[in-house]
Amino acid sequence: MLQGQKISRQSQVTVGSVPSDHVRADSAERYALSTPERKHPTAALLTVPVTAALALGIHFLVAKKEPPNESRTYTIVLGSFFAGAIVAAVMQRWWPALQTRMRRFRPLFTVGVLLLCVWEIITSGFRMLPLPYFPSPAGVVQSMINDRGLLFDSTWHSLVLLLSGYLLGVAAGLVTGVCIGWSAPARYWGMPLLKVVGPIPATAWIPLAMVVSPSALISAAALIALAVWFPVTMLTASGISNTRASYLDVARTLGANARYLVFRIAIPAALPSIFVGLFMGLGASFLTLVVAESVGVKSGLGWYVSWAQGWAEYGKVYAALVIMAVFFSTIMTLLFKLRDRVLVWQKGMIRW
Amino acid sequence: MAKGNDSVVASSVQLRDVGKSFPAPDQPLTRRPVLETISVSLEAGELVSLVGPSGCGKSTLLRLVAGLDFPDSGELLVDEEPISGPSAERGLVFQDPNLFPWLTVRRNIEAGLAARGLLQQKRSEVKEFMRLVGLEAFADAYPHHLSGGMAQRVALARALINHPKVLLLDEPLGALDAFTRMRMQDEVLRLWQNRRTTMLLVTHDIDEAIYMSDRIIILTQRPGTIEQIIPIALDRPRDRSSSDFLLLRSEILELLHFAGNRSSQVTA
Known part of the structure; x- marks a missing residue:
């Protein structure tokens, strides 16, 4: 009891000497500076859908060289990716979390889809790699589903x-x-x-x-x-x-x-x-x-x-x-x- | 230990012919003396400063009183009892606050209670101690967010929550800038005047020693022995620019110059 009183009396002395030294400029500010709040330019927004469309186009070009069921499955996969990219590009205007994510992953997605295109061209398109060791992406997707x-x-x-x-x-x-x-x-x-x-x-x-x-x-x-x-x-x-x-x-x-x-x-x-x-x-x-x-x-x-x-x-x-x-x-x-x-x-x- | 009226509980400290040596870094078989024949008594509730050239064993002496090291010769007594090891009754604050970086400010301050298993019954004190050092607003901050002065205040609160009877301060304000340092000197004095624990303060700063202490112990160059003990009779609160203060300051500087002249090293 005595202890409590003692301390609270001391603490009154402290009130006057509240620290003037302060917490270092906190991380929030620094992060805010590193990601400036600017709008997506429309052209940049479209990179992923456009690459997906490109992948679809290439797929249609080489599709006749692939077994029909594989080709159809892969069309569905690429098509849903394309649709998803469009939906995301539209949705991001009202959904800030999605926007930051898209800004971060856009280059990665773009290059990823382009690599799929290259893979399909090399395998199904020009048959540059020996089968059965190097199937096309469509073949891999089909095996996964089967x-x-x-x-x-x-x-x-x-x-x-x-x-x-x-x-x-x-x-x-x-x-x-x-x-x-x-x-x-x-x-x-x-x-x-x-x-x-x-x-x-x-x-x-x-x-x-x-x-x-x-x-x-x-x-x-x-x-x-x-x-x-x-x-x-x-x-x-x-x-x-x-x-x-x-x-x-x-x-x-x-x-x-x-x-x-x-x-x-x-x-x-x-x-x-x-x-x-x-x-x-x-x-x-x-x-x-x-x-x-x-x-x-x-x-x-x-x-x-x-x-x-x-x-x-x-x-x-x-x-x-x-x-x-x-x-x-x-x-x-x-x-x-x-x-x-x-x-x-x-x-x-x-x-x- | 922590009874109801801790504020009047302080211990006396006696050093009798204390000597300490360490193995030389280049020749591990020979031991090099660091402290020799140190004899001094601190009265309960006294604030004593320890001043001397670099490497004269000031910190070693403090570690001996804390119980973190043991002397080669002589004995150290606290309230007539020999020191057998570290204890919560002798708090220690270093120049580096040494806050546990994985704990928030609140948990750092609680550490003393948690270590002794008293956290449940004394949790209410934590808040009081945070207020005492003016840190309630930073209770949940981690140490690396604090400035040097704040971190040192947390370190003080962490040591004080155990109600130590002796508080050992190893250049606690050495790393602070001049203004923060002067304010912290007043804060430490205020804590001391309220709690009346015995304090042993190692410092490089002669002004700080004169401003704060009842007595100043001046050590010689290594191996450290007591050169002189100077009582400071100035009234508190002290004025750093009074003529008595300045006179004492130049006397002590003279002494230190003499103590350190073997390597022409002046500590001021």
Whole structure:
């Protein structure tokens, strides 16, 4: 009670000395300057629809050289893209969020559609590349639609396997990384092991995994976990051991115990480094997933690719590759979003 | 620890023949003395400054009192008890505010309570301390949005929320510009006058030492020993341009010049 009164009396003194030093000109202003509020010139608005129309035109020119059902499907795909581009160009006038997005992605979309045109001209148009290895875009789209059930199923199996392996590896990597980074004995024994065993690519363990494990699925998950474990451990340990000594000193003079020092100081301070490890581990997990699926596991996108290749159905191979690209980059994006949330305190401190 | 009437709780600090050495950076087997035979007593509630040439061990001395390092010889006592390690009863503020960048201003100030597991029962104090240092408006800002003076105020509030009986200040205002610095000197004095904790202030700035302290300890060039202890008898609030102030200032400058003349290094 006494304490409260004491402080409130002191605080009255403060009112007069409200800080005259101020928060630095905040980021909002800087960003506002970098994207000036100007209208889309009409010509620029039309680039995407015009390129889509061009793609449609080229497609009609070469369509007679393609199987009719492929050609029809691809017409529908390009047509809906064209329609979507027109709708977006009109809608953006009343929808500011769409407008900023269009401004950002217009060049990318334009070049993307142009590349599709080039692909179609080279394959269906002039038949410059040997079949069946290089199908036209229409062929790939058709394979994707024909085999959608199996592709969906394979994606689902890949997702389950990837997540179980990745999360296991991350959990193990965080635990070992924190131990090695924090405690000297753990560092002494753990570091040599990490340095010798870690750099072996996880896929090199496949022969051993096949012998030891009861099921291909379990051994694949373990291999992915191993592939993730190494970078996560390495970067967690280095992040923890590089915690600024003065943060720890301050915390100790604030009365912190060891638990607080590890979980509230060292780990938050190491998070930027830990996220680098998580990203590296994610890349390693994609690689291991696909290899494991193509040699042992009888499901998933990696299996699908080698299976389709066995039947020389290259349209399906490319369809699976397209799905893989979308699938993996979606997961990568989700990890970026997580990082942006967790490391929001870095915003304005570093470029990201 | 933090009882009802903390404002009158302060500790006395005694240093008896304290010596400290560190391994030389070029020859790790030989140890180079940094502090030798330091003996001084701080009374409870006293504000004492530590002035001396660069590298004379001022910061080392402060770390010893904080309990972050241990002396090679001699003993350090707080309220007659030997110092066994860092404690929330001895707060420390560095020149770099060292705010935890991943925590907002509010959470930085709360850290002292959270570290001791007292956040739930003392949460109401956090707001008071933010008001005390004039930062309520920035409660949810992250540290890198703050100016140097504001960040240092947060660091002060973070140290003060534990009601330390001794506050150790390692050039806390050294990185601030002249105007902010003078205002912060008044703020630190106001905090000290309200709370009456014992304060040990390391500074490079002789004006700051004279303006703020009850006594000034002048250390010699490394290895640091106590050159002289000068009581400052001027009435508070002090006038930086009074003749007594200026006289003291030139005396101390003289002393420091003597203390530092082996390397012709004058700290002013």
